[in-house]
Amino acid sequence: MKDSCSSIAQMLEKYFDRQATDQEKSLVENHLSDCTICQEKLGDLEGLRMFIKAPVDAALRQETFPWIWERIEKGIRQERKLSWWESLRSWLDLSPLFRKRVWIPAMATAIILILVTSPLLFFKKDPSYSERSVVEYVESGVYNVMVYESENAKVTVIWLFEGPQNESPAS
Amino acid sequence: MALRGTAKRISSFMKKWTPLLVFLFILFFAFPPLAPAQVQTRVRVIEASNVGSVIDPSLRDLHGQLGSLFRYTSYRLLRDERINLSPNQPASVPVHQGRSIEITQVGLQANMAELRVRIKRDGADILNTQVRLSPGRTVLVGGPKHGEGVVILALSANF
Numbered sequence: 488m489k490d491s492c493s494s495i496a497q498m499l500e501k502y503f504d505r506q507a508t509d510q511e512k513s514l515v516e517n518h519l520s521d522c523t524i525c526q527e528k529l530g531d532l533e534g535l536r537m538f539i540k541a542p543v544d545a546a547l548r549q550e551t552f553p554w555i556w557e558r559i560e561k562g563i564r565q566e567r568k569l570s571w572w573e574s575l576r577s578w579l580d581l582s583p584l585f586r587k588r589v590w591i592p593a594m595a596t597a598i599i600l601i602l603v604t605s606p607l608l609f610f611k612k613d614p615s616y617s618e619r620s621v622v623e624y625v626e627s628g629v630y631n632v633m634v635y636e637s638e639n640a641k642v643t644v645i646w647l648f649e650g651p652q653n654e655s656p657a658s
Numbered sequence: 659m660a661l662r663g664t665a666k667r668i669s670s671f672m673k674k675w676t677p678l679l680v681f682l683f684i685l686f687f688a689f690p691p692l693a694p695a696q697v698q699t700r701v702r703v704i705e706a707s708n709v710g711s712v713i714d715p716s717l718r719d720l721h722g723q724l725g726s727l728f729r730y731t732s733y734r735l736l737r738d739e740r741i742n743l744s745p746n747q748p749a750s751v752p753v754h755q756g757r758s759i760e761i762t763q764v765g766l767q768a769n770m771a772e773l774r775v776r777i778k779r780d781g782a783d784i785l786n787t788q789v790r791l792s793p794g795r796t797v798l799v800g801g802p803k804h805g806e807g808v809v810i811l812a813l814s815a816n817f
Contacts, residue, residue: 592676625785628783641794642798643796643798647799647802
């Protein structure tokens with residue numbers, strides 16, 4: 488064996504297992520091109536692999552794995568097509584909605600919504616006079632002004648009095 | 659199996675989207691929907707008098723209100739104008755005898771428009787007021803003499 492063979496020998500197994508880096512691979516291949524000893528060693532490794540692999544492959548070819556088929560058949564039976572009645576029942580089945588994963592977030596959402604909306608729905612703010620009032624302000628340098636606001640009739644009257652002899656609202 | 663899958667999907671959907679939905683819900687209530695920018699305002703110029711007993715057919719919707727408030731027997735429509743008011747853009751409608759009414763939209767909420775109303779005579783303000791109008795509500799501005807009766811302005815808004 489050459490001196491460099493000892494250093495290559497460490498990399499040869501990695502090369503054989505296809506785990507060598509590109510640099511190691513090129514070093515090994517360069518060495519193998521002119522080293523018959525290492526070529527033989529690599530051949531031995533390949534022979535050993537074939538020696539182990541052949542009986543395993545043969546055993547695998549003979550094995551039918553009945554337990555796998557059993558599971559597949561079971562799965563097929565479970566996945567069989569449902570009748571229309573079974574499909575309808577599965578659609579109407581609300582039980583998944585009552586699982587914890589679903590109803591906990593749903594309940595939390597409902598509670599938050601109730602907390603947020605209840606003040607708006609049940610505690611109506613009593614409008615202040617200025618909010619109820621239709622006329623915010625009125626001013627006239629010429630007329631006397633009367634404002635009459637009727638909430639029920641949905642009408643507001645701004646009446647201008649030109650003088651004592653003029654018309655006035657009469658209800 | 660299918661049901662379990664559906665439940666899982668619902669659960670993961672709820673987990674993902676519940677916070678967003680809650681946030682949107684809060685936003686919706688915290689900030690009311692934006693109101694339309696324009697307000698359609700109707701200005702009707704009415705002559706009310708005790709001469710005859712004519713009720714203009716186009717005042718039918720107001721007749722009950724006018725009858726409950728005033729003692730006039732006749733209501734005649736002199737002018738009917740519909741104006742689209744943009745924010746802070748005054749619009750003017752001639753009324754009678756050198757008078758005009760100028761209306762400006764100064765504010766708009768979801769169900770209420772704030773309008774500044776100026777009645778002018780020969781260019782000078784004779785009335786300056788600001789009213790809040792909701793759809794279906796009417797403001798009547800009246801009093802000045804016109805012919806045998808008085809003139810009444812009926813303001814209403816739609817938005």
